[in-house]
Each structure stands twice: as C-alpha cells, then as structure tokens.
Amino acid sequence: MITTENLTKKFAEKIAVDRLNLHVKEGEVFGFLGPNGAGKTTTVRMLTCLISPTSGSAKVNGLDVRSHAMQIRKITGILTETPGLYENLSAERNLEIFASLYEIKNPQEQIEKYLRLLGLWDQRRDPAATFSKGMKQKLAIARALIHEPKIVFLDEPTSALDPEAARLVRDFIAGLRQEGRTIFLCTHNLDEADRLCDRIALFKSYLLTVDTPANLRATVFGRKIVIHLRENPPHLAQSLQSISGIKNIKPVDNKLVISLEDPEKINPLIIRALVENSADIQFVGELRHSLEDVYLQLINQKSSEQE
Amino acid sequence: MKKVITIIRKEWSEVFINRMVVMTIIFMPLLFTALPLIILYTTRNAGMSEYSSDMPAQLMKLCPQELTGGECFQVYLVNQFIILFMMMPLIIPVNIAAYSIVGEKTQRSLEPLLATPITTVELLLGKNLAAVIPAVLATWVSFIIFAIGVVILAQNSHVASALLDSKWLLAIFIASPLMAVLSVNFSLMVSSRVNDPRVAEQLSTVVILPLLALFFGQIAGLIFINKMVILLMIGLLVFLDIVAIYLAVHLFQRETILTRWKSI
Known part of the structure; x- marks a missing residue:
C-alpha cells in the first residue's frame, strides 16, 4: 500500500529523512516510532504529497508521490500533529468545508456519521474554539476520515491529550483497524504503538528496524x-x-x-x-520487555555502532 | 469551481466574524459616500455662481461650457473626493487577504487544507475572490448611492452629468475591480512571506500609496484626472494585475510555507 525506496529529504545541509525503505501492507496499522525531530512528520508530509522528496521514490497505493499528488490526496486522510481547525467555525462547518473540498456525494450523512461516532453530535453547532483538546482532536480525526480514505496518516494522535481523551482516540483507531483501513501511525508513545500496531518501524532520521512488536522484543x-x-x-x-x-x-x-x-x-x-x-x-x-526497553536498546546499539 | 466557491464561503465565514473587518466594510464606504454628498449639499446654495468671473481660466476650461463658474468650482470640489471611492477596493480587501494565508498559518489549518485535492490556483482564486467581491460590491453600491444622491442634491442636470461623467464610471466600474485584484494579490504575496497577520496587514497597505499620491497630486493641482488618465490607469492596472497574479501563484510555495514558517 505504501512503498518507499531510498526516500530522502534534505533541508539545506540537514538530512531529515535518510534513505528510507518501507513497505506498508494493505489493512495494517503501521507504527512509525521515533524521538522528536526524528523526521516522522517530514516522512508523512512526503507521503501525503505536501512536500517533495529530495531523492528516492515513494508510492502510495501504487501512485508515485511526485507525479500523482492529486490522486493520492483523494485517497489519503491526514491527522496533523495539531488539530488545525477553523476555531471560529462550528464543528459541523469545519467538516462541511472539507467534505466539499473532497467532493463527497453525501456530505451531511458523512458529517453526521462521524460526529455521532466521535460523540460530538450534540456540540455540532458550537465553535471549535470552545472545545477541549480531546474534542478538537476528535473533530480533526473526523475531518481526516470524512471522505473515507483508504490510507490514514495519524501524526501523534494522542499527544497532549489527557488519559481519558487519549484512550477514546486509541479506541477509535482500533475501530478503524477493524474496518480494514491502512493506518500509518506516527508516535513516540511506545505503549500506544504496542497496543495498536501490527508492525513497527523504529526510526531516527534513518530506519533502525521494522517488525512486529513481539518479534522486536524477541530479536533484541x-x-x-x-x-x-x-x-x-x-x-x-x-x-x-x-x-x-x-x-x-x-x-x-x-x-x-x-x-x-x-x-x-x-x-x-x-x-x-x-x-x-x-x-x-x-x-x-x-x-515481557516493554517496547520502550526495545526502543532504547536499539537506539543505543545503533549509536554505539555509528561511533 | 465548486472548490473555489467552498474557499470563498470558508473565508467569508471566518472573516465576517471579525468585527474590525465588518466595520471596515461598512464604515469606510459610508464615510466615503457621505463626504462628497455633504460637500455637494453644502455648496449648492453658497452663492458661488456670483463669483464665476473670478474663477481661474484653467479651471473653467475643465468644465463643460454649460456650467457657471460657481457650478464648475462645486464640481471641482466634489471631484476631489470622488477619488476616495477608488480607495475602497484597495483598503477593504487588504484586511481580508492579509489575514488569509497568515491566519491559516496561525491556526495551523493550512496543512490539512493543502492535504486536500485542491490546486494552488483554486486555493488562491478562492482567496482572491473572497477578498475582491466584498470590496468591489462595497465600492459599486457606495457609488450607486452617491449617484442617486447627486441626482437628488445637484442644482441641475448639468452639475449631475459633470459629476457622473464617463471618467468616473470607468474608474469605478472598470478600474476599481482591477485595483482590488492588485491589492489582494499584493496582500497574498506579503502574507505568504510573513508570519504575523498584523505585519501582513501593515505591509499590504503600501499598495495604497500610489493612489494617495494621485489624490494629493490632484488636490495640489499637479495632476488633473481626466478620461485619458483613467484609461492609462486601467491599462497599467491590467499589466500590474497580470504580474501580481503570476507572482502570487509563484511565491505560494506549499513546501516553503509548511516547512519554513515558524509558529508564532
């Protein structure tokens, strides 16, 4: 579903993503783990055609990110690191705008479906500015899914949320997995990745390893x-x-x-x-070692190898 | 076109919540419409026609022959303020357009918006029209109200015809939309490059300076605005609009905006 070959992004002299090779299968929840500044957001931006790679290639659903940006945008949904809502507009209006930009045929049905699913239906006419962080995040998730994308990119979906809101969002992601969507989950929350992901890539500008959480533990x-x-x-x-x-x-x-x-x-x-x-x-x-142990062990191991 | 309309509606939903913008759109046209009408009203019975023989010959040459000296002076005075109508399409859209891109940035709403299947041209066209339409409508409606006022308040049809002559009709109905397009694209260029809506707004007002020069030049007697000047202005505006649109589209680099803009 998502394939990258030596995908690289440089900003001036800084290499944000270095020769990334990935293969994300259809219908899997793929965890993309790395510390802050590791290049996770840059990778997502390249895969959603927001920025172009410096070198290497990437395909999303078989479409090249350089030449098929518009088609890729139609089949992907993105939850950015911050909700990025139109704060003065109501929840419903926020979704109407995106439903229209994605040209979906039954906007009102879709809006109602997701607002109800995420428990925001009663607040649909309230401005987004009046929402709590958790509610804003849920509205941003609804916006990312309004056009029923095949592939969903979630960038730090539970960061800055309280435990209750984080759990709600996690449960929702687990529900998406059952619907068979491909989910690319960027996080530095190892516990979250452990609970939700079929496979995990450990990343720090370059790819450290990719495997299932159980195999990662066993390997390390x-x-x-x-x-x-x-x-x-x-x-x-x-x-x-x-x-x-x-x-x-x-x-x-x-x-x-x-x-x-x-x-x-x-x-x-x-x-x-x-x-x-x-x-x-x-x-x-x-x-059972925690994924955090695995992650730290691998990061330290690779750092020692580089030295 | 549906996406362009969506962007226009989105911009209006957001912008017209802002009282400052609404005040600008309502207050400025009211003021600029009232000023020339007040001057027209207060000078119509001032008995200036008695002084027609004292009017400078250069001034008399500029008026139609059927006007008396006093009427000619009245037309000259009101004309100084009609140029204010041309400031509306420059000032009104600046408020809307300057906020346009920087506002998205400060709300961090630009990234999800750019991730949708919308082209840069559709996005900028939407943002352009969202700022141009209210400005042009406000200008046209104000001028129509002014024209009605002139018909009611003018001493005679000669004065009314002199005030509503073809040069002003060209200026208001042709030059003004072109000015609005220039103002909006200049604001979009500025707001694509700065982080703070206030800075964007202040820098964007630079576009008003040439018109202010025209206004003061006319008052000082350095420039006389006639039909030829307006036609030349229209030609220049068409050229400047093409350049401004080209630059606005090319300066709107999605990648640069997303990666280099620092959050405030």
Whole structure:
C-alpha cells in the first residue's frame, strides 16, 4: 500500500529523512516510532504529497508521490500533529468545508456519521474554539476520515491529550483497524504503538528496524520465561541444564528466569523436569520487555555502532 | 469551481466574524459616500455662481461650457473626493487577504487544507475572490448611492452629468475591480512571506500609496484626472494585475510555507 525506496529529504545541509525503505501492507496499522525531530512528520508530509522528496521514490497505493499528488490526496486522510481547525467555525462547518473540498456525494450523512461516532453530535453547532483538546482532536480525526480514505496518516494522535481523551482516540483507531483501513501511525508513545500496531518501524532520521512488536522484543532481548516456586533449592536449576533449547537459567529468589528459543515447545519439558524434582510450581509466565526497553536498546546499539 | 466557491464561503465565514473587518466594510464606504454628498449639499446654495468671473481660466476650461463658474468650482470640489471611492477596493480587501494565508498559518489549518485535492490556483482564486467581491460590491453600491444622491442634491442636470461623467464610471466600474485584484494579490504575496497577520496587514497597505499620491497630486493641482488618465490607469492596472497574479501563484510555495514558517 505504501512503498518507499531510498526516500530522502534534505533541508539545506540537514538530512531529515535518510534513505528510507518501507513497505506498508494493505489493512495494517503501521507504527512509525521515533524521538522528536526524528523526521516522522517530514516522512508523512512526503507521503501525503505536501512536500517533495529530495531523492528516492515513494508510492502510495501504487501512485508515485511526485507525479500523482492529486490522486493520492483523494485517497489519503491526514491527522496533523495539531488539530488545525477553523476555531471560529462550528464543528459541523469545519467538516462541511472539507467534505466539499473532497467532493463527497453525501456530505451531511458523512458529517453526521462521524460526529455521532466521535460523540460530538450534540456540540455540532458550537465553535471549535470552545472545545477541549480531546474534542478538537476528535473533530480533526473526523475531518481526516470524512471522505473515507483508504490510507490514514495519524501524526501523534494522542499527544497532549489527557488519559481519558487519549484512550477514546486509541479506541477509535482500533475501530478503524477493524474496518480494514491502512493506518500509518506516527508516535513516540511506545505503549500506544504496542497496543495498536501490527508492525513497527523504529526510526531516527534513518530506519533502525521494522517488525512486529513481539518479534522486536524477541530479536533484541530473546524470549524468557519466569517460574515462581514455593522454594528454590539449587538442584532445580541444575535439573534443567540438560534440556536442549535453553540458553540460560538464572535463579532469582524463589524464581527461575530462563532464556530460551521456543517456549511453546520447551515449556512442557521444563515443567515436567521440575515436577519430577519435587518442585512446587506456583506460576509460569513469559517475561515481557516493554517496547520502550526495545526502543532504547536499539537506539543505543545503533549509536554505539555509528561511533 | 465548486472548490473555489467552498474557499470563498470558508473565508467569508471566518472573516465576517471579525468585527474590525465588518466595520471596515461598512464604515469606510459610508464615510466615503457621505463626504462628497455633504460637500455637494453644502455648496449648492453658497452663492458661488456670483463669483464665476473670478474663477481661474484653467479651471473653467475643465468644465463643460454649460456650467457657471460657481457650478464648475462645486464640481471641482466634489471631484476631489470622488477619488476616495477608488480607495475602497484597495483598503477593504487588504484586511481580508492579509489575514488569509497568515491566519491559516496561525491556526495551523493550512496543512490539512493543502492535504486536500485542491490546486494552488483554486486555493488562491478562492482567496482572491473572497477578498475582491466584498470590496468591489462595497465600492459599486457606495457609488450607486452617491449617484442617486447627486441626482437628488445637484442644482441641475448639468452639475449631475459633470459629476457622473464617463471618467468616473470607468474608474469605478472598470478600474476599481482591477485595483482590488492588485491589492489582494499584493496582500497574498506579503502574507505568504510573513508570519504575523498584523505585519501582513501593515505591509499590504503600501499598495495604497500610489493612489494617495494621485489624490494629493490632484488636490495640489499637479495632476488633473481626466478620461485619458483613467484609461492609462486601467491599462497599467491590467499589466500590474497580470504580474501580481503570476507572482502570487509563484511565491505560494506549499513546501516553503509548511516547512519554513515558524509558529508564532
């Protein structure tokens, strides 16, 4: 759905986006993660034909961003970093303007649909200036979707929102995913990306890596399980040494932290061995590193490599 | 054309909420219409015709023969203020147009707008017409009210004909829209380059200076506005409008506006 090849953007001497290669599949929620100033907004602007690439190429729904800007704009919706509403105009009027610019056939139906979906119908005649940040963000989302775009670019959709408003927006994005739209989600909120995205690209002017959140964790930290025991005598850890596929066993208080390749396959062998050695097993669980850990680890790793 | 109309309607919805703009559109035409009519009214029975023999020969040459010296002086006085009508299409749209692009920038609404399938020409045409139409309508309506006033207040049909002669009709109905287009495109150029609507507004008023020079030049007797001057002005305006439209479109660089403008 979105493909970039060595996509590069320079502003004078500064390289904002450096040889970016991406392939976003149809219907997926693609997370584009990076720190502030990493070039996420610049990338979105290139993909929505707001600015042109310095070199490289990008295609959106098979259309080249350089030669098919108008067609791309018709099938994409963008939620910019700030809502950018016409503050003196009502919510309804804001949407009417964009419905007309996208030349949609049934504007009033669409406006009502999205204002109701986002809980703004009762405030439709109120000026946007009177709205809370969360309401403004919801109105901006409605504006981005009014023409039912195939691809939606969301640039920091929950930044500066309170937790309740952020949750509402996240739930709405999850709903969009079920509708089968392709969503390109720019964020530096790792928890948000973890919850919403099928795949994630870690980006800092250049692409660090792309994968599913689970694979990213596995690649960076490997997979680990934690076994909670009533007691943890030394022989229990020793009894597991012979099981192939186990990389490391670390006893911590009444727990065993085991690094392994394929928990689904090896866990039954481990449990059986522990039971045979009279262990009282209380809980077994997978140790999940946060995406933040993965992100920081990768950023540090790449920085060290560059040095 | 539908997108152009959408932009015009959007601009009007936003701009006419601003009391300053509404006041400018209402107050200025009222004042500029009232001034020459007051002068016409107050001078019609001033007995100036008694002094016709004292009128300078140069002044008398400028008036139709059927006017007395006093009537000629009355026409001369009122004529000084008719030129104010030509200031309306310059001043009124500046308020609208200067706010046009910078206002979008300060609200940060330009990026979502530019992400829609609208061309630069459609966008600028919409913004142009949104500023030009109210200015031209205000000018024309004011002049029509003035013309009615002249017919009612003028001592005789000779005075009325002299005041509503073809040079002023050309100036108001042909030159004024051209002036409005020049003013708007100059304002759009300025507002594409600056960040603050106030700066845009102040810089845009520069376009009024040539007309002020004409106004004071006429009062000082340095320039006499006749039909030929107006026709030359129309020719010059057509040329300047073409240049201004070309520059406004070319200076409106989407990428530069989005990436180099700093938020206020």
